[in-house]
Amino acid sequence: MAHQISLTELRELIKAGKNQxxxxxxxxxxxxxxxxxxxxxxxxxxxxxxxxxxxxxxxEIFSHFDREYQIDMVDVLTRNEAAKLISEMPPDDRASLFKRMPEEKKEIVLPALARAEREDVRRLTSYAEETAGAVMTSDYATLSPIMTISQAIEHLREVAPDTETIYYAYVLGAHRKLNGFVSLKDLILARRDARVEQIMHGDVISARVDDDQEDVARRIQKYDLLALPVINKNGALVGIITHDDAIDIITQEHTEDMEKFMAISGSHADAMYMKTPVWEQFKNRFPWVIALAVLGLVSGFIVQRFEGLLVQFTILAAFMPMLADTGGNTGSQSATLVVRALALKEISPKDILRILAKEFQVAVMLAFLLGAIAFVRVMFFGDGTSIPDSFSLLRIGFAISIALGLQVITATLIGAILPLGAARMKWDPAIVASPALTTIVDITGLIIYFMTVKLLLDI
Amino acid sequence: MAHQISLTELRELIKAGKNQxxxxxxxxxxxxxxxxxxxxxxxxxxxxxxxxxxxxxxxEIFSHFDREYQIDMVDVLTRNEAAKLISEMPPDDRASLFKRMPEEKKEIVLPALARAEREDVRRLTSYAEETAGAVMTSDYATLSPIMTISQAIEHLREVAPDTETIYYAYVLGAHRKLNGFVSLKDLILARRDARVEQIMHGDVISARVDDDQEDVARRIQKYDLLALPVINKNGALVGIITHDDAIDIITQEHTEDMEKFMAISGSHADAMYMKTPVWEQFKNRFPWVIALAVLGLVSGFIVQRFEGLLVQFTILAAFMPMLADTGGNTGSQSATLVVRALALKEISPKDILRILAKEFQVAVMLAFLLGAIAFVRVMFFGDGTSIPDSFSLLRIGFAISIALGLQVITATLIGAILPLGAARMKWDPAIVASPALTTIVDITGLIIYFMTVKLLLDI
Known part of the structure; x- marks a missing residue:
C-alpha cells in the first residue's frame, strides 16, 4: 500500500513520457x-x-481531490476532456463540484455534458446546502416488486459497475414510490423463484430531501445502515446517502462545532491549515476576536465605574483574573454539556427547569469549593496589601468568597440558559458557547463582584 | 417506524401477561x-x-441497550438465562459488556457460556482499551483461495445468519494468514467457475491489533470501507472492524476532544446528561475547575506585585479584563487550528518553525487591530479617570495598546506551541487547549502588561 514511487520520480516519468x-x-x-x-x-x-x-x-481518482484542486484542474482541460472526466464522477461528488465552480466555468462545462447528466447535476445542485438533498447521490439500484429473486440478482449484476452500492436495493411502485427495500444478503438467502415483494422490508427507514444532513447522518449511525433512501414529499425515491458520506458529514459537523466553540468563522470543509494563506487565516479569525474585544470593553466601563472601590481596596484587583477565569470555566462546562445533550436530542428547550435545577445543584457545590479557595488565599497572602484600618482581612475575605461563589452560580446558569435560548430561537446552540460566553460572564461577574463587595463591606 | 405502543400501554400488556x-x-x-x-x-x-x-x-435488542442497563438486567436473570442471552450477542458488544461487568458477576456468567464463546470473550477482552483489538469483532466471513466462485457464494449463504457482514469476505492462507479479500459484488460479477484467488484483491488495507482505534476508524473513512480486517504481528486475521463501529469511534473521540477543550474529565462514552446524577457531574467537573482556579491564583500574585502601579493608574485595571479575554480568544484560535491539523496528521511537531512563522504573521495583524481599538477606547473614554498630572492620556493609551498587542502575539504563539509540545511529548494535544491555555496566557499577559506599561511610562 505504500507509494511505490516518489513525487520526484513521478515528475521524471512525466517529463520522460514513460506512460507505461x-x-x-x-x-x-x-x-x-x-x-x-x-x-x-x-x-x-x-x-x-x-x-x-x-x-x-x-x-474516481479525480473525485478524491479537494474541490479547489478539481477546479484548478478543469482549467487546464479542453471542454470535451472536462466533460468526459466529470460525466464519469459519482453524481454526488459531481454536483458538489458544480456548486463550487465559478459561474462562467460552469456555463462552459455544463452544456458539454450529456443531457441525462446535465439534468442530474441541475437536480442535485437545486437543494439547499446541508440538507439530505444536497448530499445524496443518484446512483442507486432499484427493483420492481414483481421480479423474481433470480431476476433481481441478475439486474443487480448488470447495474453494479455504475452503482454506488448494490448491497441495498430499493423496491419502487408506480411513480417511483418507495415501497420497500431488500439487501443483497436477503436476496442471496432467498429462494430463487420467490418474488421481491415477498421478501422485501416494507417499513423503510428513510429521509426527506429537506431533512438536515446531520440528522440524516445520525439516523444512518443509529440504525447501522449502509445507505439511507431519500424521498420527496410524494414519497418518491430521489436519491440515497451512503455510510461513507455519513462519516464525512459527522466529521464536518464536528469541525464546525469546534470552530464555533473556539470563535473561528468561515467554512472549513476542505480547508487545510498549511494551505490556507495567512491573509485567509486572518479574515477567518479577526471578526470574532474584534467582536468579543468590543463586547469586552463593557467590562472596562464597569471597572471604571467602581474605580473608587479599587483604589480603596487594591486586593480586589488581585481577584479579578480568578473571577473571570472561574466564571468562564464553569460556564463553559455547563454550556458544553447542554450543547451536546441538545445535539444528541437528549434534552430540548422545554426541559429548561429540570436542567437549571441540576446545574444549580452542581454550581452550589462548585461555589463552596472555589469560595473556600479564595478565602484561604485572602487570609494567607492578603497581609501585604493596604486595606483601610476600619476593615478586617477576615471581612474582606468573606466578601470576596461570597462574590466568587455567586459568580460561579450565575456563570453556570448562564452557560446552561444561553444554548437553550439559542435552540428555542432555532439558532445553533454552539454559537453562544465558549468565547462569547466567557465575555458575557466576565461582565456579569464584575457587576456581581463589585456589588456584593460594596454591600457586604457596607460602603 | 413510530412506536405503535406507548410505555404505559406496554406496561399494561406486561402486567396482563398479553404475550402475543x-x-x-x-x-x-x-x-x-x-x-x-x-x-x-x-x-x-x-x-x-x-x-x-x-x-x-x-x-440483538439487548445489544442496543447501554452497558449499564445491560449489567442491571443481567442481575435479574438466572445464570442460564444470562448465558443464553449473552452467547447470542455480537462478539464485540459481548466483549465490551464483560469489560464493564463487576468481577464477581463475570465469574458467575462466564463459566456458563459454551467453551468457544468463553474463549472468544477472553481473547477480545485481552486487548488494551482504545486499540483496534479492543473494538474488533470475531464474526467475519472467510474463504479459501482455491474455492470456486459458486462454492464461495454458497459458503457465504451458509454463514450469513451468524456473520456481521458477508459483503466483504477475507481470503486466508496457512495459519490464517490474510492473503486477500473479495467483496460480494466481486463474487456476483465473476464467472461461477473461476477461483477465489483469481479475483481477490491481494493488497488489503488492514490494521494491526495494537493500532489506535481512532487511526483505524479514520482509515475506514479515508478508503470508504465497509469493514477493515485486523491482523496480529504474524499477519494472521484475528478480527474485523465494521463501518458502523467506525462512526461510533469517531463520535466518541469527538466527544472526548470537546470535553478536553471544555475542561470536563471522566469517560462519557455511554454517559447521558439527564441520567448522570448531580454528584457524578460534580465529580467530573470540579477537578479541572479547581486546578485552573489554583493556577489562576498566580495571576492574583502578579496583580498584587504591581499594586502600586494600579493605585497610581486605575485605568490599567479597566483594561485587565479585555487583556485576559483577548489573550484567551486569540490563543484558543491558534491552539484549535493546530490541534485539529495535528489530529488530521496534516502537520507534525517538526513543522514548528513554519507554524510559528504563520501564526506570528496572523498575530501581528490581529495585534494592530486590537491595539487600535484599545487606543481609541483610552482616548475617548479615559477622560474621567484620575491619572497623575505628569502623564498625558496619549502616552498612557499608547502604552496600553502596545501591551495589548504584545499580549495578542505571545498568546497566539503560546496557543500554537503548547499543543505542538504536548504532541512531541506524546501527550494528547487537546488537553492543553482552551481553559488551561486561557489561564496560562492570563498570567503571561499580566506580566507583559505591567512590565510594558512600566517601561513605556518610565516609572
Missing amino acids: TILSFISANHPVEVAELILQLSPEEAWHVLKQTDPHLSA | TILSFISANHPVEVAELILQLSPEEAWHVLKQTDPHLSA
Missing part, C-alpha cells in the same frame, strides 16, 4: 493514495497522469 | 426502537418483553 510505467504505478496503488500523491503535482502534470488510465478510474 | 400482543409489537418495530422503549422499563419488565422473542432477536 505511470500506468502500472496507478494500477498498483489505491485510488485514494494515487490522488494524494498527484495532488502535489501541477494540474497539467496531474492531467498527464490521469490521461493514462481508463475514464472510470481517472474520474 | 407484546410479540407482535416487537416484530413490527425496528430492534433499535424496541430497545429505546424497553430501556424505560424496569429490568424485570424488560426481561419479560425480551423473553417473548427468539434468542437471536432478544440478543
Whole structure:
C-alpha cells in the first residue's frame, strides 16, 4: 500500500513520457493514495497522469481531490476532456463540484455534458446546502416488486459497475414510490423463484430531501445502515446517502462545532491549515476576536465605574483574573454539556427547569469549593496589601468568597440558559458557547463582584 | 417506524401477561426502537418483553441497550438465562459488556457460556482499551483461495445468519494468514467457475491489533470501507472492524476532544446528561475547575506585585479584563487550528518553525487591530479617570495598546506551541487547549502588561 514511487520520480516519468510505467504505478496503488500523491503535482502534470488510465478510474481518482484542486484542474482541460472526466464522477461528488465552480466555468462545462447528466447535476445542485438533498447521490439500484429473486440478482449484476452500492436495493411502485427495500444478503438467502415483494422490508427507514444532513447522518449511525433512501414529499425515491458520506458529514459537523466553540468563522470543509494563506487565516479569525474585544470593553466601563472601590481596596484587583477565569470555566462546562445533550436530542428547550435545577445543584457545590479557595488565599497572602484600618482581612475575605461563589452560580446558569435560548430561537446552540460566553460572564461577574463587595463591606 | 405502543400501554400488556400482543409489537418495530422503549422499563419488565422473542432477536435488542442497563438486567436473570442471552450477542458488544461487568458477576456468567464463546470473550477482552483489538469483532466471513466462485457464494449463504457482514469476505492462507479479500459484488460479477484467488484483491488495507482505534476508524473513512480486517504481528486475521463501529469511534473521540477543550474529565462514552446524577457531574467537573482556579491564583500574585502601579493608574485595571479575554480568544484560535491539523496528521511537531512563522504573521495583524481599538477606547473614554498630572492620556493609551498587542502575539504563539509540545511529548494535544491555555496566557499577559506599561511610562 505504500507509494511505490516518489513525487520526484513521478515528475521524471512525466517529463520522460514513460506512460507505461505511470500506468502500472496507478494500477498498483489505491485510488485514494494515487490522488494524494498527484495532488502535489501541477494540474497539467496531474492531467498527464490521469490521461493514462481508463475514464472510470481517472474520474474516481479525480473525485478524491479537494474541490479547489478539481477546479484548478478543469482549467487546464479542453471542454470535451472536462466533460468526459466529470460525466464519469459519482453524481454526488459531481454536483458538489458544480456548486463550487465559478459561474462562467460552469456555463462552459455544463452544456458539454450529456443531457441525462446535465439534468442530474441541475437536480442535485437545486437543494439547499446541508440538507439530505444536497448530499445524496443518484446512483442507486432499484427493483420492481414483481421480479423474481433470480431476476433481481441478475439486474443487480448488470447495474453494479455504475452503482454506488448494490448491497441495498430499493423496491419502487408506480411513480417511483418507495415501497420497500431488500439487501443483497436477503436476496442471496432467498429462494430463487420467490418474488421481491415477498421478501422485501416494507417499513423503510428513510429521509426527506429537506431533512438536515446531520440528522440524516445520525439516523444512518443509529440504525447501522449502509445507505439511507431519500424521498420527496410524494414519497418518491430521489436519491440515497451512503455510510461513507455519513462519516464525512459527522466529521464536518464536528469541525464546525469546534470552530464555533473556539470563535473561528468561515467554512472549513476542505480547508487545510498549511494551505490556507495567512491573509485567509486572518479574515477567518479577526471578526470574532474584534467582536468579543468590543463586547469586552463593557467590562472596562464597569471597572471604571467602581474605580473608587479599587483604589480603596487594591486586593480586589488581585481577584479579578480568578473571577473571570472561574466564571468562564464553569460556564463553559455547563454550556458544553447542554450543547451536546441538545445535539444528541437528549434534552430540548422545554426541559429548561429540570436542567437549571441540576446545574444549580452542581454550581452550589462548585461555589463552596472555589469560595473556600479564595478565602484561604485572602487570609494567607492578603497581609501585604493596604486595606483601610476600619476593615478586617477576615471581612474582606468573606466578601470576596461570597462574590466568587455567586459568580460561579450565575456563570453556570448562564452557560446552561444561553444554548437553550439559542435552540428555542432555532439558532445553533454552539454559537453562544465558549468565547462569547466567557465575555458575557466576565461582565456579569464584575457587576456581581463589585456589588456584593460594596454591600457586604457596607460602603 | 413510530412506536405503535406507548410505555404505559406496554406496561399494561406486561402486567396482563398479553404475550402475543407484546410479540407482535416487537416484530413490527425496528430492534433499535424496541430497545429505546424497553430501556424505560424496569429490568424485570424488560426481561419479560425480551423473553417473548427468539434468542437471536432478544440478543440483538439487548445489544442496543447501554452497558449499564445491560449489567442491571443481567442481575435479574438466572445464570442460564444470562448465558443464553449473552452467547447470542455480537462478539464485540459481548466483549465490551464483560469489560464493564463487576468481577464477581463475570465469574458467575462466564463459566456458563459454551467453551468457544468463553474463549472468544477472553481473547477480545485481552486487548488494551482504545486499540483496534479492543473494538474488533470475531464474526467475519472467510474463504479459501482455491474455492470456486459458486462454492464461495454458497459458503457465504451458509454463514450469513451468524456473520456481521458477508459483503466483504477475507481470503486466508496457512495459519490464517490474510492473503486477500473479495467483496460480494466481486463474487456476483465473476464467472461461477473461476477461483477465489483469481479475483481477490491481494493488497488489503488492514490494521494491526495494537493500532489506535481512532487511526483505524479514520482509515475506514479515508478508503470508504465497509469493514477493515485486523491482523496480529504474524499477519494472521484475528478480527474485523465494521463501518458502523467506525462512526461510533469517531463520535466518541469527538466527544472526548470537546470535553478536553471544555475542561470536563471522566469517560462519557455511554454517559447521558439527564441520567448522570448531580454528584457524578460534580465529580467530573470540579477537578479541572479547581486546578485552573489554583493556577489562576498566580495571576492574583502578579496583580498584587504591581499594586502600586494600579493605585497610581486605575485605568490599567479597566483594561485587565479585555487583556485576559483577548489573550484567551486569540490563543484558543491558534491552539484549535493546530490541534485539529495535528489530529488530521496534516502537520507534525517538526513543522514548528513554519507554524510559528504563520501564526506570528496572523498575530501581528490581529495585534494592530486590537491595539487600535484599545487606543481609541483610552482616548475617548479615559477622560474621567484620575491619572497623575505628569502623564498625558496619549502616552498612557499608547502604552496600553502596545501591551495589548504584545499580549495578542505571545498568546497566539503560546496557543500554537503548547499543543505542538504536548504532541512531541506524546501527550494528547487537546488537553492543553482552551481553559488551561486561557489561564496560562492570563498570567503571561499580566506580566507583559505591567512590565510594558512600566517601561513605556518610565516609572
